[in-house]
Amino acid sequence: MSGNADTTPLAAGERPPSTVVGPLAWLRANLFNTWYNAILTILIAWAIIRTVPPLIEWAVIDAAGFGATSEMCREATGACWGFVREKLRFILFGTYPYDEQWRPLATVALFILLLGASCDRRFWKPWFGLVWLAGLVAAGVLMWGGVFGLTYVENTLWGGLPLTLILSVIGLSVAFPISILLALGRRSDMPAVKAICVAYIELIRGVPLISLLFMASVMFPLFLPTGVTIDKLLRAQIAFIMFAAAYMAEAIRGGLQAIPKGQYEAADGLGLSYWQKMGKIILPQALAISIPPLVNTFISFFKDTSLVIIIGLYDLLGTAKAALTDPAWRGYYREAYLFIGLIYWAFCYFMSKYSQWLEKDLNRMRRR
Amino acid sequence: MSSETGDVRAPARGGFSLSLNDPGVRSLVYQVLVVGGVVLVGWFLISNTLDNLARRSIATGFDFLSREASFGIGESLIDYHPRDSYGYAFLVGVLNTLKVAVIGVVLATIIGTVVGIARLSSNWLVAKLASAYVEIVRNVPPLLQLFFWYAVVTESMPPVRQALNPLPGIYLSQRGLWFPVPAADPVWGAMGIALLVGIVAAFVMRRWAAARQARTGQPFPTVLATLGLVLGLPLLVYLGGGAPTDMDVPQLAGFNFRGGMTISPEFFAILTGLVIYTAGFIAEVVRSGILAVNWGQTEAARSLGLPGGQTLRLVVLPQALRVIVPPLTSQYLNLTKNSSLALAIGYPDLVSIANTMINQTGQAIEGVALIMGTYLTISLAISVFMNWYNKRIALVER
Numbered sequence: 231m232s233g234n235a236d237t238t239p240l241a242a243g244e245r246p247p248s249t250v251v252g253p254l255a256w257l258r259a260n261l262f263n264t265w266y267n268a269i270l271t272i273l274i275a276w277a278i279i280r281t282v283p284p285l286i287e288w289a290v291i292d293a294a295g296f297g298a299t300s301e302m303c304r305e306a307t308g309a310c311w312g313f314v315r316e317k318l319r320f321i322l323f324g325t326y327p328y329d330e331q332w333r334p335l336a337t338v339a340l341f342i343l344l345l346g347a348s349c350d351r352r353f354w355k356p357w358f359g360l361v362w363l364a365g366l367v368a369a370g371v372l373m374w375g376g377v378f379g380l381t382y383v384e385n386t387l388w389g390g391l392p393l394t395l396i397l398s399v400i401g402l403s404v405a406f407p408i409s410i411l412l413a414l415g416r417r418s419d420m421p422a423v424k425a426i427c428v429a430y431i432e433l434i435r436g437v438p439l440i441s442l443l444f445m446a447s448v449m450f451p452l453f454l455p456t457g458v459t460i461d462k463l464l465r466a467q468i469a470f471i472m473f474a475a476a477y478m479a480e481a482i483r484g485g486l487q488a489i490p491k492g493q494y495e496a497a498d499g500l501g502l503s504y505w506q507k508m509g510k511i512i513l514p515q516a517l518a519i520s521i522p523p524l525v526n527t528f529i530s531f532f533k534d535t536s537l538v539i540i541i542g543l544y545d546l547l548g549t550a551k552a553a554l555t556d557p558a559w560r561g562y563y564r565e566a567y568l569f570i571g572l573i574y575w576a577f578c579y580f581m582s583k584y585s586q587w588l589e590k591d592l593n594r595m596r597r598r
Numbered sequence: 599m600s601s602e603t604g605d606v607r608a609p610a611r612g613g614f615s616l617s618l619n620d621p622g623v624r625s626l627v628y629q630v631l632v633v634g635g636v637v638l639v640g641w642f643l644i645s646n647t648l649d650n651l652a653r654r655s656i657a658t659g660f661d662f663l664s665r666e667a668s669f670g671i672g673e674s675l676i677d678y679h680p681r682d683s684y685g686y687a688f689l690v691g692v693l694n695t696l697k698v699a700v701i702g703v704v705l706a707t708i709i710g711t712v713v714g715i716a717r718l719s720s721n722w723l724v725a726k727l728a729s730a731y732v733e734i735v736r737n738v739p740p741l742l743q744l745f746f747w748y749a750v751v752t753e754s755m756p757p758v759r760q761a762l763n764p765l766p767g768i769y770l771s772q773r774g775l776w777f778p779v780p781a782a783d784p785v786w787g788a789m790g791i792a793l794l795v796g797i798v799a800a801f802v803m804r805r806w807a808a809a810r811q812a813r814t815g816q817p818f819p820t821v822l823a824t825l826g827l828v829l830g831l832p833l834l835v836y837l838g839g840g841a842p843t844d845m846d847v848p849q850l851a852g853f854n855f856r857g858g859m860t861i862s863p864e865f866f867a868i869l870t871g872l873v874i875y876t877a878g879f880i881a882e883v884v885r886s887g888i889l890a891v892n893w894g895q896t897e898a899a900r901s902l903g904l905p906g907g908q909t910l911r912l913v914v915l916p917q918a919l920r921v922i923v924p925p926l927t928s929q930y931l932n933l934t935k936n937s938s939l940a941l942a943i944g945y946p947d948l949v950s951i952a953n954t955m956i957n958q959t960g961q962a963i964e965g966v967a968l969i970m971g972t973y974l975t976i977s978l979a980i981s982v983f984m985n986w987y988n989k990r991i992a993l994v995e996r
Contacts, residue, residue, distance in 0.1 A: 274724065421629070438936065438973055441973065456649065536742060563749040
């Protein structure tokens with residue numbers, strides 16, 4: 231990717247030779263600069279010509295459009311987008327009552343708004359925690375209903391994208407304070423506290439999420455006193471919180487370790503108590519450093535919510551898979567997985583780009 | 599509690615202070631409170647559990663492991679029969695998990711390294727293609743990718759009777775892939791031993807060559823010699839053993855193929871999904887490792903007259919590996935833990951076998967404990983090995 235070609239000085243009125251600048255020169259410098267690169271370029275170009283036109287043919291030219299019925303799809307040789315159109319609301323909102331589906335839609339919009347606002351550094355203030363709390367309460371009211379004239383919808387009917395967002399966003403917001411305590415505990419001077427935190431974090435990080443979900447679904451009912459039951463969604467949510475707390479604690483510990491010792495000593499020198507030292511001096515700096523790894527944790531966490539399908543909850547992946555079992559629309563797995571893959575991808579891609587941008591931005595600030 | 603009310607900032611040395619303002623006493627109180635809280639919660643959960651178990655009359659303990667499993671397992675590395683015990687069935691699951699993990703780690707490392715280097719290529723097309731790969735596979739849930747690959751085989755491949763036959767002896771259908779393998783012959787075992795001997799000999803030869811070069815400055819063609827030892831020895835054994843060419847070719851018999859080797863759709867899906875997903879992460883690890891080596895190192899190597907290959911092998915890679923190994927370890931651990939997704943598509947890994955055990959015996963606690971204990975052991979083994987390797991290649995500073 232060398233751009234050294236355009237630094238050649240030019241005499242006035244003379245046209246640059248086409249081997250130095252221009253599209254031909256670009257091709258030479260970037261695609262055919264050595265003999266093996268030329269071979270690679272030709273091989274890849276051939277592969278692209280072999281695969282991309284058939285793909286476009288499948289997705290666009292031979293496809294049955296969004297208005298297609300299942301009979302039209304059977305005749306078409308390409309993709310069946312009518313399937314996505316037909317199952318759109320089921321895939322997005324699951325078995326939520328059809329006439330009330332504006333409520334999960336509003337919840338999704340609310341979560342996206344909250345997540346989007348959190349990306350702006352102007353909102354990184356303590357009061358924004360209250361905004362989050364209000365947003366979560368509003369989401370609960372919207373989803374459950376039962377007040378303000380909204381009909382009550384029990385959470386066994388929830389599904390699709392709102393469920394994915396609820397599991398990940400609530401999991402994250404509850405796990406965050408726990409993870410701060412775990413990270414502080416792991417760096418503590420008190421051996422008993424440290425041992426408990428290390429044991430918890432390493433135990434959770436050493437086992438797959440599925441085993442935790444398993445534990446939640448088959449063991450939690452045994453843990454509770456007789457007569458007390460918790461529903462499947464809450465059990466899965468608790469498993470996610472336990473899981474996220476351990477991983478986020480490690481991200482925050484990284485931030486704590488990056489704070490120079492002088493900051494701790496200065497705080498001690500001022501005679502601040504432990505909580506004053508942490509709350510006013512160390513954590514504000516450490517959390518700012520931890521945000522990029524925390525966003526990365528959130529991305530993997532967001533992808534991992536798809537595992538709830540294993541304990542019988544219908545998140546976005548679950549509803550798509552359920553939609554595929556309709557006998558009238560069998561076999562359109564490519565369309566279904568492409569559609570929800572695109573949704574997952576959009577969320578994760580923007581979060582990862584944001585985390586990269588933030589990391590650069592924070593580094594620039596720190597260097598100054 | 600406080601027996602002394604003197605200057606709290608300077609607790610009497612040697613004296614016996616019980617003030618809460620004494621950091622030592624305070625930390626002790628906090629620790630007692632925390633440990634007490636944990637014990638209390640633990641006791642509450644355990645007593646509830648014991649109560650519930652007694653009420654539902656569920657047996658406890660691991661005695662069930664020696665009882666007859668009486669369920670079939672789709673694929674197994676060792677001979678298994680439903681009459682075997684639960685413990686043996688679980689062992690089959692552990693071996694299936696390890697099979698996915700080992701093959702997956704090797705393939706993901708190869709693909710990941712190639713893609714990571716490709717992202718740094720001076721060829722625009724190669725670099726863009728590699729980064730598109732990374733950006734796509736890392737941002738789609740692995741379970742979704744698994745379902746996709748599983749559906750590719752089970753829904754898009756023809757049924758067994760119309761199996762595709764791309765090459766003679768190779769059959770591809772919705773029940774998996776069949777391919778011929780060499781028929782059993784004692785020569786193959788001997789070749790395996792020869793391969794091991796060759797690897798050990800190559801290792802010894804490399805140490806000798808390095809020592810000789812350090813002593814006399816004379817280089818030795820180690821690459822050629824290694825290839826000769828590792829590949830040549832087994833080849834000699836093969837030729838010496840009469841070069842058997844008999845193949846065990848799969849044949850259509852009734853509703854399925856017989857003979858040869860099979861790759862089941864489940865194994866294919868879990869392996870492909872995990873390898874493609876993890877390779878995206880390994881590519882980033884490799885790329886950042888290579889970028890972390892200062893460009894001056896390459897320039898210095900060039901000005902010493904080292905050719906490109908040696909620059910990479912002797913100067914850049916040893917330094918890049920130090921950056922690469924710790925995050926690579928966590929990717930290996932992730933792949934191993936993600937192999938538990940096998941449950942969702944029905945590959946009989948340890949989680950899915952433990953799941954069957956829980957459903958049949960009702961002993962959920964023991965089942966979950968088995969899963970967690972096994973994964974902790976595997977994770978620990980991988981980290982111990984990678985930490986050892988990391989120490990070996992770490993920078994030794996004076």
